[in-house]
Amino acid sequence: MKGFISLSSKYLFLLLGVIGILQSCSRNPVTGKKELMFMSESQEIALGKESDPSIVASFGLYENPELQAFIADRGNQMAKLSHRPSLPYEFKILDSPVVNAFAVPGGYVYFTRGIMAHFNNEAEFAGVLGHEIGHITAKHSARQQTTQILGQLGLIIGVIASEDFRQYAEVASQGLQLLFLKFSRDHETESDRLGVEYSTKAGYNSMRMAEFFETLHRISAKDGGGSIPTFLSTHPDPLNREQNVKSLSAKWQQGKDVSALKENRDSYLRMIDGLVYGDDPKQGYVENWVFYHPELKFQFPVPRNWKYENSPIQFQMAPADGKALIVLTLGQGNTVDEAANAFVQQYKVQVKDSRRTTVNGYPAMMVISTQAAQEGQQQNPQNTIQLATWFIQYEGLIYVFNGMTYAALFNQYQRTFDETAMNFRKLTEPDKLNRLPERIRVKQVKKTGSLSDALLSCEVPAARHEELAIVNGMKLTDVVQQGSLIKVVSK
Numbered sequence: 409m410k411g412f413i414s415l416s417s418k419y420l421f422l423l424l425g426v427i428g429i430l431q432s433c434s435r436n437p438v439t440g441k442k443e444l445m446f447m448s449e450s451q452e453i454a455l456g457k458e459s460d461p462s463i464v465a466s467f468g469l470y471e472n473p474e475l476q477a478f479i480a481d482r483g484n485q486m487a488k489l490s491h492r493p494s495l496p497y498e499f500k501i502l503d504s505p506v507v508n509a510f511a512v513p514g515g516y517v518y519f520t521r522g523i524m525a526h527f528n529n530e531a532e533f534a535g536v537l538g539h540e541i542g543h544i545t546a547k548h549s550a551r552q553q554t555t556q557i558l559g560q561l562g563l564i565i566g567v568i569a570s571e572d573f574r575q576y577a578e579v580a581s582q583g584l585q586l587l588f589l590k591f592s593r594d595h596e597t598e599s600d601r602l603g604v605e606y607s608t609k610a611g612y613n614s615m616r617m618a619e620f621f622e623t624l625h626r627i628s629a630k631d632g633g634g635s636i637p638t639f640l641s642t643h644p645d646p647l648n649r650e651q652n653v654k655s656l657s658a659k660w661q662q663g664k665d666v667s668a669l670k671e672n673r674d675s676y677l678r679m680i681d682g683l684v685y686g687d688d689p690k691q692g693y694v695e696n697w698v699f700y701h702p703e704l705k706f707q708f709p710v711p712r713n714w715k716y717e718n719s720p721i722q723f724q725m726a727p728a729d730g731k732a733l734i735v736l737t738l739g740q741g742n743t744v745d746e747a748a749n750a751f752v753q754q755y756k757v758q759v760k761d762s763r764r765t766t767v768n769g770y771p772a773m774m775v776i777s778t779q780a781a782q783e784g785q786q787q788n789p790q791n792t793i794q795l796a797t798w799f800i801q802y803e804g805l806i807y808v809f810n811g812m813t814y815a816a817l818f819n820q821y822q823r824t825f826d827e828t829a830m831n832f833r834k835l836t837e838p839d840k841l842n843r844l845p846e847r848i849r850v851k852q853v854k855k856t857g858s859l860s861d862a863l864l865s866c867e868v869p870a871a872r873h874e875e876l877a878i879v880n881g882m883k884l885t886d887v888v889q890q891g892s893l894i895k896v897v898s899k
């Protein structure tokens with residue numbers, strides 16, 4: 409049952425233990441200058457090791473041994489010629505459609521399948537790889553990153569364990585994956601420079617890296633700026649970064665035989681032929697404000713116009729104003745009673761009411777509780793969080809709908825919390841159960857002409873041409889030669 413829940417909260421607590429960070433003074437491996445470091449190398453490695461299981465559990469690993477082997481191989485090769493060759497690097501592809509790549513201190517580098525689908529040659533990938541390795545080798549804001557990872561992965565625990573509810577609910581309403589790891593302008597610039605240096609040393613043409621900024625720029629423009637990938641970051645401007653990387657590349661390529669630098673377009677495209685593109689229905693999907701999970705065979709309504717976010721460990725929903733939050737996750741124990749008791753003990757909530765019931769014939773338990781203000785704070789309805797938690801036993805698992813808001817707003821939201829949980833039911837519609845993901849399909853162009861013509865001859869509907877132009881890193885009017893490869897998507 410891969411795809412929905414695979415992580416206990418154990419890892420999140422492990423992570424919290426790692427924040428005891430000492431400051432020390434040491435030499436920066438990239439600049440060679442002495443500077444204040446928040447972490448020693450062994451602390452960095454420990455942090456990466458501790459964070460990795462949570463990251464993998466939150467997103468899931470993309471199951472494709474060939475692609476995982478490819479990224480590990482290229483990653484390790486490049487790490488060897490970086491400023492910190494002896495770190496225990498790990499390179500992984502996460503099962504997320506979001507276009508993103510990020511690094512965690514200690515040598516952990518992650519690419520999503522979404523970004524792998526958008527690269528059009530190995531040189532673009534290598535440039536981003538060098539950029540991410542650069543964040544690690546130059547020891548960028550290790551501490552700041554860590555706090556942000558915790559803020560994200562510890563979401564549910566954070567909500568219940570602190571009064572910073574508003575902040576978390578707002579994160580949930582914006583889509584938390586996008587907030588992952590933001591760096592300062594200077595750090596992004598330095599990593600761009602290292603991306604050019606490392607990918608050139610590894611034999612790639614880093615001009616292709618520069619061009620990938622255009623792809624990122626187009627993706628964010630298409631989504632109205634709503635899904636700016638971390639790699640792109642809001643500043644400096646992506647098109648400035650493109651120019652900067654181009655001029656750095658020109659310097660690095662001086663005196664080199666540019667035609668001998670690797671791009672590996674065809675081999676890269678053939679490798680990603682069949683890659684899952686966009687949301688994978690088997691991990692659960694929303695259609696007309698209903699969430700369907702074909703593998704676990706259940707469905708329930710999503711409150712209309714709420715924002716939602718699906719991950720392998722939880723599904724969360726929040727209104728745009730961020731004043732409430734419903735999180736679906738798995739409970740502990742074998743019965744609803746056990747799960748409810750474990751919940752009350754773990755989160756130290758004060759139970760106001762609880763009753764046993766059924767939800768569409770399945771054993772269920774509903775608990776209303778409050779989470780008091782933190783120590784030293786006056787308790788009042790503005791800083792007390794009130795929760796309506798539903799535990800439902802279905803096919804050997806306990807599903808927990810945790811609806812929460814400020815006590816002062818509880819009456820306003822309780823009906824939404826209840827209706828969401830009470831309409832949890834078995835999924836039986838074959839059409840919903842057998843939904844297949846779209847995949848990248850690599851096709852050979854039959855006749856020289858515009859990309860638009862080529863897409864039409866591959867039966868791509870016109871409404872998706874602009875999207876596919878971005879995926880191909882081209883304009884629709886660009887000429888594609890007979891026999892060359894392009895990407896289309898189909899089931």
Ligand SMILES: [Zn+2]
Nearest residue numbers: 591596599639
């Ligand atoms: Zn970066």
